[in-house]
Amino acid sequence: AQTVTQSQPEMSVQEAETVTLSCTYDTSENNYYLFWYKQPPSRQMILVIRQEAYKQQNATENRFSVNFQKAAKSFSLKISDSQLGDTAMYFCAFMKHGLGTGNQFYFGTGTSLTVIP
Amino acid sequence: GAGVSQSPRYKVAKRGQDVALRCDPISGHVSLFWYQQALGQGPEFLTYFQNEAQLDKSGLPSDRFFAERPEGSVSTLKIQRTQQEDSAVYLCASSLIGRILQETQYFGPGTRLLVL
Numbered sequence: 604a605q606t607v608t609q610s611q612p613e614m615s616v617q618e619a620e621t622v623t624l625s626c627t628y629d630t631s632e633n634n635y636y637l638f639w640y641k642q643p644p645s646r647q648m649i650l651v652i653r654q655e656a657y658k659q660q661n662a663t664e665n666r667f668s669v670n671f672q673k674a675a676k677s678f679s680l681k682i683s684d685s686q687l688g689d690t691a692m693y694f695c696a697f698m699k700h701g702l703g704t705g706n707q708f709y710f711g712t713g714t715s716l717t718v719i720p
Numbered sequence: 721g722a723g724v725s726q727s728p729r730y731k732v733a734k735r736g737q738d739v740a741l742r743c744d745p746i747s748g749h750v751s752l753f754w755y756q757q758a759l760g761q762g763p764e765f766l767t768y769f770q771n772e773a774q775l776d777k778s779g780l781p782s783d784r785f786f787a788e789r790p791e792g793s794v795s796t797l798k799i800q801r802t803q804q805e806d807s808a809v810y811l812c813a814s815s816l817i818g819r820i821l822q823e824t825q826y827f828g829p830g831t832r833l834l835v836l
Contacts, residue, residue: 607762640827647723648763648811648827694762707776708753708813708825710762 605630607697609711616685617719623670624680624714626695632656637671637678638696641689642713648694654678685718692716722746724828726812732834733802741797741831745814752795753825754787755811763811769795802835809833 606629616622628637639651654662654671662669666686670679682689695711725744733739745752751770755763756779765779771792780787784803789795799806809832813825 609762638824647829648813650824650826653824696762707765707768708755708763710755710764712760712762 605632605697605699605709607695607709607711609695609714611714612712613715613717615717615719616682618687619684621681621683622685622716624682624693624695624716626678626680626711628676628678628695628697628709630676630697630699632699634699636698637669638698638708639667639669639678639680640694640696640710641691642694643691651693652680682716687718687720690716690718724812724814724826726810726828726831728831729829730832730834732836735802735804735835737802737835738798738800739802739833741799741810741833743795743797743812743814743828745793745795745812746826747793748816749814749826750792750817751815751823751825752789753813753815754795754797755813756781757809757811757830759808766797766810799833802833804835807833807835 608627635656637654640648641651642648652664652667666683668681692713694713697709727742754766757763767787768776769789784800786798809830811830812828815823815825
């Protein structure tokens, strides 16, 4: 079974500063993807960034970057130059591909991030 | 459409009532997923469709839950004889094909169900 753990239920950061959200996962799979999704109060989940497990290079999307440590099964999200619009719930997700099951996501319990003006 | 849409956005039901939740995926998306998100939790997988075929329903919590996608586009999640523990946000997601590992799922805004 796959499990995703987010150990920080709530975090806050001052506007323009940097914050790191942690995520660990457990799997016996070797080929998989990891995602960070953002869920603002409107509840629409928005993809922030994704990482292929076979790639050693950490993914980067503008102010968002990840620190992927495959051996440690760790996948943290760094948000640089935090903006008020970054306030949201952030979910770490693991995706494996199963024959006949499509691409099933396993989500963590989320980290509520508040950016303070 | 521009994104995944769901209706209704909010639903209040009396215990024992049947409810139907609708999902309109992104046009042309083959794969469709339903998730249940309890308060303070991450989404949990319920079921998966590829076109009209329901390939995985392992996450449905009981036989009171039923999902269909008869024409391979719009999907309906039906909950019969609702119970208080069914109260949650029900999320729908779609992806273009679903057989490619790197595919991204696009989520709808969810339907918040409250069973009294």
